[in-house]
Amino acid sequence: MHIVLYFGSFNPIHTGHLIIASAVVEREEVDALWFVVSPHNPFKNEQDLWDEQVRLELVKKSISDDSRLSCCEIEYTLPKPSYTIDTLEALKKRFPTYTFSILIGSDNIEKLHQWKDFDQLISNHHIYVYPRLNFSAESLKHPHIIAVEAPIVELSATYIRQLIQEKKSVKYIVPPVVEEYIQTHLYI
Secondary structure (H helix, E strand, O other): OEEEEEEEOOOOOOHHHHHHHHHHHOOOOOOEEEEEEOOOOOOOOHHHOOOHHHHHHHHHHHHOOOOOEEEEOHHHOOOOOOOHHHHHHHHHHHOOOOEEEEEEEHHHHHHHHHOOOHHHHHHHOOEEEEOOOOOOHHHOOOOOEEEOOOOOOOOOHHHHHHHHHOOOOOOOOOOHHHHHHHHHHOOO
16 A cells, blocks of 8 residues: 655644645655644744644544545654654554555745754655745656645645734635634634
């Protein structure tokens, strides 16, 4: 079974994440896509993150009606911060017959060399890359890097958190379950 792992803080999950996930899981060689919610990404400030259990539950609820998508909690059992290569090793131990690839935005290609054990990561795994604005396909010159045809979605969790802080509507840019959580818990 070939699983593509979509790592992220999902702080919060939004429709852009879901559009990209849907494009990837439509690929013939992909059996499923797992959202790997990172309790603490080493490139992010922990104070800016919503509660890790809230983020996990919102991802689960947001994808519950699509059998092609799952939520993976493995990083909740690993030391923090989470490193992709460590998560991949843990998953290979749990699912030795599965093939795992990762999904990243094209804006991360230039930073990929900064990731822990980058050489091992790119040698042993395919990396699916979705387009971002102002991205040049020239950086995709590696046999394990696969460009994904997907809409360019310029939507960020940072923007959504800014709207929340300003008590503005997030309708249509987050799944209904996330909007409900925001209305109930954050717009007080």
